[in-house]
Amino acid sequence: MADSSWGLPEPTAKTRKGQATERLFLDAARRVFARDGYLNAKLSDIALEAGKSSGSFYNYFDSKQAVLTALAEDFNAELLELAAAPYRRGVPAQEALFEAVGAFWSTYKRRLPELAGVFQASMTDEAFAERWRAIRAQGITSIAEGIRVAQAEGYAPGLDPLLAASALASMIEHFCYVWQAQGGDAVDVEIDDEKAVRTLWTLWCHAVFWRQEDDTGAGQLGLGRTGDAPRAEG
Amino acid sequence: MADSSWGLPEPTAKTRKGQATERLFLDAARRVFARDGYLNAKLSDIALEAGKSSGSFYNYFDSKQAVLTALAEDFNAELLELAAAPYRRGVPAQEALFEAVGAFWSTYKRRLPELAGVFQASMTDEAFAERWRAIRAQGITSIAEGIRVAQAEGYAPGLDPLLAASALASMIEHFCYVWQAQGGDAVDVEIDDEKAVRTLWTLWCHAVFWRQEDDTGAGQLGLGRTGDAPRAEG
Amino acid sequence: MADSSWGLPEPTAKTRKGQATERLFLDAARRVFARDGYLNAKLSDIALEAGKSSGSFYNYFDSKQAVLTALAEDFNAELLELAAAPYRRGVPAQEALFEAVGAFWSTYKRRLPELAGVFQASMTDEAFAERWRAIRAQGITSIAEGIRVAQAEGYAPGLDPLLAASALASMIEHFCYVWQAQGGDAVDVEIDDEKAVRTLWTLWCHAVFWRQEDDTGAGQLGLGRTGDAPRAEG
Amino acid sequence: MADSSWGLPEPTAKTRKGQATERLFLDAARRVFARDGYLNAKLSDIALEAGKSSGSFYNYFDSKQAVLTALAEDFNAELLELAAAPYRRGVPAQEALFEAVGAFWSTYKRRLPELAGVFQASMTDEAFAERWRAIRAQGITSIAEGIRVAQAEGYAPGLDPLLAASALASMIEHFCYVWQAQGGDAVDVEIDDEKAVRTLWTLWCHAVFWRQEDDTGAGQLGLGRTGDAPRAEG
DNA sequence: TATGAATGAGATTTCATTCAT
DNA sequence: GATGAATGAAATCTCATTCAT
Numbered sequence: 001m002a003d004s005s006w007g008l009p010e011p012t013a014k015t016r017k018g019q020a021t022e023r024l025f026l027d028a029a030r031r032v033f034a035r036d037g038y039l040n041a042k043l044s045d046i047a048l049e050a051g052k053s054s055g056s057f058y059n060y061f062d063s064k065q066a067v068l069t070a071l072a073e074d075f076n077a078e079l080l081e082l083a084a085a086p087y088r089r090g091v092p093a094q095e096a097l098f099e100a101v102g103a104f105w106s107t108y109k110r111r112l113p114e115l116a117g118v119f120q121a122s123m124t125d126e127a128f129a130e131r132w133r134a135i136r137a138q139g140i141t142s143i144a145e146g147i148r149v150a151q152a153e154g155y156a157p158g159l160d161p162l163l164a165a166s167a168l169a170s171m172i173e174h175f176c177y178v179w180q181a182q183g184g185d186a187v188d189v190e191i192d193d194e195k196a197v198r199t200l201w202t203l204w205c206h207a208v209f210w211r212q213e214d215d216t217g218a219g220q221l222g223l224g225r226t227g228d229a230p231r232a233e234g
Numbered sequence: 235m236a237d238s239s240w241g242l243p244e245p246t247a248k249t250r251k252g253q254a255t256e257r258l259f260l261d262a263a264r265r266v267f268a269r270d271g272y273l274n275a276k277l278s279d280i281a282l283e284a285g286k287s288s289g290s291f292y293n294y295f296d297s298k299q300a301v302l303t304a305l306a307e308d309f310n311a312e313l314l315e316l317a318a319a320p321y322r323r324g325v326p327a328q329e330a331l332f333e334a335v336g337a338f339w340s341t342y343k344r345r346l347p348e349l350a351g352v353f354q355a356s357m358t359d360e361a362f363a364e365r366w367r368a369i370r371a372q373g374i375t376s377i378a379e380g381i382r383v384a385q386a387e388g389y390a391p392g393l394d395p396l397l398a399a400s401a402l403a404s405m406i407e408h409f410c411y412v413w414q415a416q417g418g419d420a421v422d423v424e425i426d427d428e429k430a431v432r433t434l435w436t437l438w439c440h441a442v443f444w445r446q447e448d449d450t451g452a453g454q455l456g457l458g459r460t461g462d463a464p465r466a467e468g
Numbered sequence: 469m470a471d472s473s474w475g476l477p478e479p480t481a482k483t484r485k486g487q488a489t490e491r492l493f494l495d496a497a498r499r500v501f502a503r504d505g506y507l508n509a510k511l512s513d514i515a516l517e518a519g520k521s522s523g524s525f526y527n528y529f530d531s532k533q534a535v536l537t538a539l540a541e542d543f544n545a546e547l548l549e550l551a552a553a554p555y556r557r558g559v560p561a562q563e564a565l566f567e568a569v570g571a572f573w574s575t576y577k578r579r580l581p582e583l584a585g586v587f588q589a590s591m592t593d594e595a596f597a598e599r600w601r602a603i604r605a606q607g608i609t610s611i612a613e614g615i616r617v618a619q620a621e622g623y624a625p626g627l628d629p630l631l632a633a634s635a636l637a638s639m640i641e642h643f644c645y646v647w648q649a650q651g652g653d654a655v656d657v658e659i660d661d662e663k664a665v666r667t668l669w670t671l672w673c674h675a676v677f678w679r680q681e682d683d684t685g686a687g688q689l690g691l692g693r694t695g696d697a698p699r700a701e702g
Numbered sequence: 703m704a705d706s707s708w709g710l711p712e713p714t715a716k717t718r719k720g721q722a723t724e725r726l727f728l729d730a731a732r733r734v735f736a737r738d739g740y741l742n743a744k745l746s747d748i749a750l751e752a753g754k755s756s757g758s759f760y761n762y763f764d765s766k767q768a769v770l771t772a773l774a775e776d777f778n779a780e781l782l783e784l785a786a787a788p789y790r791r792g793v794p795a796q797e798a799l800f801e802a803v804g805a806f807w808s809t810y811k812r813r814l815p816e817l818a819g820v821f822q823a824s825m826t827d828e829a830f831a832e833r834w835r836a837i838r839a840q841g842i843t844s845i846a847e848g849i850r851v852a853q854a855e856g857y858a859p860g861l862d863p864l865l866a867a868s869a870l871a872s873m874i875e876h877f878c879y880v881w882q883a884q885g886g887d888a889v890d891v892e893i894d895d896e897k898a899v900r901t902l903w904t905l906w907c908h909a910v911f912w913r914q915e916d917d918t919g920a921g922q923l924g925l926g927r928t929g930d931a932p933r934a935e936g
Numbered sequence: 937t938a939t940g941a942a943t944g945a946g947a948t949t950t951c952a953t954t955c956a957t
Numbered sequence: 958g959a960t961g962a963a964t965g966a967a968a969t970c971t972c973a974t975t976c977a978t
Binding site: 249251252255286287288289290293 | 937938939941
Binding site for chain 5: 057
């Protein structure tokens with residue numbers, strides 16, 4: 001909860017008033033990021049939006065990047081929690097997955113400003129990108145764990161769990177970004193939350209929950225086992 | 235070949251010398267984008283790298299963004315061509331897909347500087363993002379066409395071809411970006427070109443080439459038909 | 469003892485607790501000045517070092533400069549006292565001088581933080597420089613008095629006592645600064661307290677305690693009498 | 703000549719116009735330093751004074767400190783040259799010294815803005831102080847050499863040449879600063895160039911050109927030999 | 937065509953000091 | 958007496974783009 005280890009002045013907000021102000025700045029930052037994008041956001045605008053002086057900002061955060069980091073960690077904590085919940089409840093894997101995908105989609109939507117900000121910051125600042133990769137790695141690891149569980153039940157033999165997890169995370173993350181932050185691809189299609197989630201879930205499900213002997217085209221072509229794939233030319 | 239309609243001074247480099255200089259700038263831009271990223275790239279560095287003056291640059295391009303556009307269109311033309319080739323040769327769908335994925339991976343790698351640049355520019359400049367979505371839409375449409383063909387053969391019933399295509403494009407595009415431009419996710423996994431391509435291809439294949447009656451967990455759970463999925467709360 | 473007329477809130481710390489806090493701030497200021505230099509010292513750091521809030525500081529001092537003034541006057545009082553002591557004891561002039569130089573060296577060393585601070589403040593703030601010159605003038609006057617006494621005994625005829633005193637004060641002051649505050653000149657020489665003091669004293673002694681007829685090179689060259697010096701072109 | 707290795711963009715001013723502008727900035731910087739002091743000088747004022755835009759400044763110098771460095775090196779080169787000249791002409795040592803002291807005084811006066819700036823920068827910026835000490839060391843070494851020559855002729859036995867040189871350099875340097883930059887000590891004395899130079903020279907001469915058997919007070923007191931001095935308490 | 941000098945708006949960050957509690 | 962949150966003015970440096978030569 002914004003108690004990140006980076007970029008925040010040591011104790012941060014000792015009094016109740018201070019804590020309120022810190023939250024004021026966090027919320028203001030989200031709104032300004034949403035409106036102008038992280039890279040274009042001006043600190044002075046954040047302060048204005050918070051109804052505070054720009055100098056006050058630095059009592060709580062070391063830099064614009066530090067607020068973003070705080071928001072990003074908040075987001076990540078929430079997401080991990082939401083995505084893990086259904087699994088903890090012992091719901092069957094695919095139902096859990098459906099919930100998790102739905103949670104991602106809606107959390108992403110709610111947290112759009114910080115997410116878009118994270119992407120932008122990662123593009124210009126290698127150090128920030130590094131941090132974000134570390135955060136993102138937690139999610140990847142969770143997904144990979146899910147794949148391993150499926151594999152233990154005979155699904156998706158030969159698939160590299162971590163690499164597949166990385167690819168699936170890319171899919172869901174970037175799809176959310178394109179449709180929520182950028183207005184979607186320029187193709188003729190109607191989209192609503194349910195349809196989006198269902199599409200992602202369907203792809204994901206079948207990408208993972210398949211068996212060797214499945215009567216897929218892959219099987220017919222003798223390409224069913226991953227190892228039999230044609231050579232990649234790289 | 236840099237014959238974009240935007241951002242290039244009308245006739246573009248008539249003389250032989252002029253054409254040489256234009257190429258000099260394009261190549262220099264790629265190198266500098268690769269080194270510093272598009273957003274951090276300084277025009278003066280591009281000129282330095284090209285061995286020309288920065289003023290000279292404006293004889294060939296209207297702006298920094300214009301070089302990127304030229305490079306991006308070059309890339310797109312090449313990619314469409316490469317990805318279409320196997321299908322034209324009448325290769326079976328999944329083999330063709332494998333080739334296409336491989337072509338994407340290796341083209342992306344070769345064109346990394348401009349691709350990463352495109353990402354960056356899209357995140358900060360809405361107008362550029364718009365253009366890039368138009369370009370990207372061509373690829374989405376192609377993928378969707380492939381899905382429709384598969385559906386005609388009984389695969390993936392109920393899947394929205396365009397939305398699925400958008401998601402799969404997100405997967406492959408972002409995965410390439412993460413692993414080629416950003417050094418990969420911070421997880422413990424070895425990666426090489428073949429493994430990357432195979433993983434993407436495997437996921438893609440099974441995400442699309444499945445049938446209703448497949449004995450997947452999905453089937454067992456009665457979730458096989460897309461329409462039967464639980465409600466998304468988004 | 470911090471009884472300056474400038475910059476201290478009128479009555480200054482009546483209660484015992486208040487006096488303790490005032491001393492806390494004075495000591496903390498010295499440590500921070502020593503560490504960061506006066507100009508770079510932040511009030512917040514002084515407060516932190518004192519274990520008090522920065523607001524509390526202003527119960528005792530009107531400004532950052534005011535603490536420095538208090539410390540500087542303390543220093544000056546101590547120095548004048550120490551330097552005068554040997555003369556009062558009736559010790560022969562040169563022995564007294566040796567003691568005085570030694571006292572200056574060691575006092576300067578002990579009071580380094582405030583001294584360096586005084587220098588820094590003098591560079592940026594003309595008003596402060598003015599005050600410091602007034603304080604410094606007391607020392608110059610003392611030195612000049614010593615020179616006049618020597619001249620009464622036939623030494624250093626023709627030397628302007630005040631100007632010479634100013635020059636000798638510059639020598640000792642700046643030499644102390646260079647070797648104690650700045651780590652010394654970048655030349656290959658070992659230095660210890662005794663050697664430093666002896667060198668200063670030796671130069672000072674011979675600069676002042678000479679007679680017209682001395683068999684110096686100056687005499688040989690007919691330059692012995694100050695008035696005979698070649699013209700300065702300045 | 704301002705071709706310092708630090709802080710200047712690589713080639714600096716290729717065309718004649720560029721060189722003119724560079725000089726414009728150097729001169730403007732001197733004037734502004736003289737007027738406001740280095741620490742208080744604003745870059746925008748320097749640009750204004752030069753009749754150029756502030757952005758233009760950075761085509762020639764990396765920072766405010768870089769201009770100062772360039773000016774300081776110019777000064778040092780000039781000073782070493784001027785001070786060495788009389789010695790090269792084979793003038794007797796004390797006459798040469800007189801000329802050298804005079805040259806220092808007048809050069810310092812002419813170069814006051816940069817010199818005062820150097821002082822200021824040295825007090826606040828340790829890195830700059832380091833550089834300046836390296837430059838200053840050249841002068842100290844020269845002075846020490848002069849002392850060694852005098853000692854070879856029997857003068858000032860036992861005096862440490864480098865330490866004494868450091869002290870004498872401090873004397874002349876700080877005296878110049880006090881009287882030229884700060885308006886002099888607050889004592890009642892008239893000063894003109896000749897008097898200043900003569901005083902410095904007289905002190906310096908007798909500080910160095912003395913012999914053991916001189917009938918000074920020191921001798922009478924048995925303090926003539928440096929080693930016999932009372933103990934410094936440090 | 938080529939050069940490189942000139943532009944200038946713009947935003948981040950610092951920190952001594954005040955003051956309500 | 959003590960606290961610490963709030964203030965806000967101020968100045969450096971960047972860099973895409975233009976234009977005279």
